[in-house]
Amino acid sequence: MTIAGDEPSLGAPDDLSPREREAVSALVRAMADDEFVLAERYTEWQVRSPTLESDLALSNVAQDEYGHARLWYDLLQDFGASEAELIWEADPVDFRHATLVELPFPEGDWADPILRSYLFDVYEKLHLEALEDSSYPRIRDRVGKVQSEETFHREHAENWLERLCADPDGRERVQFAADRLFPYGLTLFVPTDRESAIVDLGIRTDPLDSLREDWFAEVIPFLESLGIDLPVTDDGVVEVELPEKIGRRGDHTDHWPDLFAEFTHTYREMDLDEPPRLMEDPDDVG
Amino acid sequence: MSADGPEEFDGAADGETGPRYCTYTSYEDGEPVDGFPWTGPTGRGADENGVADRIADALDDVEDPEMPISVLDLGLVYGVTVEDGQATVDLTLTYTGCPARDLLQENVRRAVADVEGVEAAEVRLVWQPEWTVEMVTDDGKDQLREFGLSI
Numbered sequence: 022m023t024i025a026g027d028e029p030s031l032g033a034p035d036d037l038s039p040r041e042r043e044a045v046s047a048l049v050r051a052m053a054d055d056e057f058v059l060a061e062r063y064t065e066w067q068v069r070s071p072t073l074e075s076d077l078a079l080s081n082v083a084q085d086e087y088g089h090a091r092l093w094y095d096l097l098q099d100f101g102a103s104e105a106e107l108i109w110e111a112d113p114v115d116f117r118h119a120t121l122v123e124l125p126f127p128e129g130d131w132a133d134p135i136l137r138s139y140l141f142d143v144y145e146k147l148h149l150e151a152l153e154d155s156s157y158p159r160i161r162d163r164v165g166k167v168q169s170e171e172t173f174h175r176e177h178a179e180n181w182l183e184r185l186c187a188d189p190d191g192r193e194r195v196q197f198a199a200d201r202l203f204p205y206g207l208t209l210f211v212p213t214d215r216e217s218a219i220v221d222l223g224i225r226t227d228p229l230d231s232l233r234e235d236w237f238a239e240v241i242p243f244l245e246s247l248g249i250d251l252p253v254t255d256d257g258v259v260e261v262e263l264p265e266k267i268g269r270r271g272d273h274t275d276h277w278p279d280l281f282a283e284f285t286h287t288y289r290e291m292d293l294d295e296p297p298r299l300m301e302d303p304d305d306v307g
Numbered sequence: 308m309s310a311d312g313p314e315e316f317d318g319a320a321d322g323e324t325g326p327r328y329c330t331y332t333s334y335e336d337g338e339p340v341d342g343f344p345w346t347g348p349t350g351r352g353a354d355e356n357g358v359a360d361r362i363a364d365a366l367d368d369v370e371d372p373e374m375p376i377s378v379l380d381l382g383l384v385y386g387v388t389v390e391d392g393q394a395t396v397d398l399t400l401t402y403t404g405c406p407a408r409d410l411l412q413e414n415v416r417r418a419v420a421d422v423e424g425v426e427a428a429e430v431r432l433v434w435q436p437e438w439t440v441e442m443v444t445d446d447g448k449d450q451l452r453e454f455g456l457s458i
Contacts, residue, residue, distance in 0.1 A: 088404025092434070166403060166434040 047215035053093035054118035156223035337439025382442025392426030
């Protein structure tokens with residue numbers, strides 16, 4: 022791990038070289054989209070969670086993730102794009118979130134959002150730690166605030182996992198969710214096409230494959246302690262194949278265009294992409 | 308809750324059955340950070356005729372949308388500079404998911420732009436140092452207690 026100050030710091034948004042800018046954009050786009058799409062999915066549980074408290078808790082987690090998405094989209098807006106262009110008017114293939122966060126929930130399966138939150142939030146903690154000494158000040162300055170809001174997300178997920186797994190039926194549900202979601206958890210660690218520049222420039226101080234090892238070292242023992250079977254050999258080798266669709270390079274599952282169409286529906290219906298004209302454009306009048 | 312206090316929890320707080328007190332009864336305190344927040348030019352009234360003092364007065368009138376406290380007493384203002392009539396305000400928010408982000412930014416911008424001696428105002432959102440309850444001024448803490456928060 023590099024210590025801040027060892028590496029030359031990158032400059033202000035306008036001072037970046039094309040290579041630096043592309044690396045920052047690729048990293049931040051993936052982070053922002055992860056948070057935004059995960060929050061979109063969480064909101065589907067509003068008024069459907071098993072208790073009012075869990076309803077409020079997950080809504081609150083969703084609100085935080087929207088807030089974090091906004092902080093990261095801000096950094097893309099530094100380069101000239103508007104929020105509308107980045108989200109509501111974007112092409113679905115422009116999104117770089119990992120496919121873990123876009124999957125629909127099996128109807129009524131509370132174990133899924135809980136396990137998904139756990140898998141994602143452990144990843145997010147490790148990923149943010151690797152950004153604490155980022156060479157890009159605009160990233161570095163945001164990490165502390167985001168990290169401080171993440172602790173209770175993990176507590177919430179771990180607490181629910183423990184309670185679900187304390188009972189055979191609940192554990193079976195978590196097991197089903199793990200069979201489905203664990204391979205998708207790996208999509209979080211698939212690099213974008215700018216990974217080498219991201220690491221070489223010190224924008225993230227650890228490569229994704231080393232973060233994946235740290236993630237295995239945390240999530241596997243915890244889930245196994247709850248009685249969940251994971252595809253890991255006795256020697257600790259993880260035997261999982263990556264899902265067909267990853268997300269980080271714009272490849273998404275068939276669920277993604279549907280979700281995108283749904284959350285952009287109101288925007289399109291209001292014709293916000295076509296600003297109202299108060300008068301005819303003088304250039305168009307003969 | 309009855310006027311005599313939370314009787315319904317009597318005897319249950321230490322029991323195995325029944326409701327338990329919520330363990331999150333206080334805000335997590337942060338550490339005070341030297342030089343933050345900005346509350347005026349080296350203390351209010353130090354520069355009564357100066358533009359920075361007038362900006363502090365203007366910010367004292369910008370209220371948080373949820374609580375009866377000004378953005379200045381809440382400790383959201385991290386810095387103010389004025390150069391050739393161009394004012395720049397560094398503003399933070401209590402949490403990232405604040406749904407009044409645009410509203411607060413715009414209210415602050417307008418309040419500052421209206422100040423005599425300011426031609427134009429810009430608000431920059433900043434996230435360092437992280438806002439905690441320690442950023443609230445002593446006056447602000449009194450106002451929040453009166454409002455019913457335990458800080």
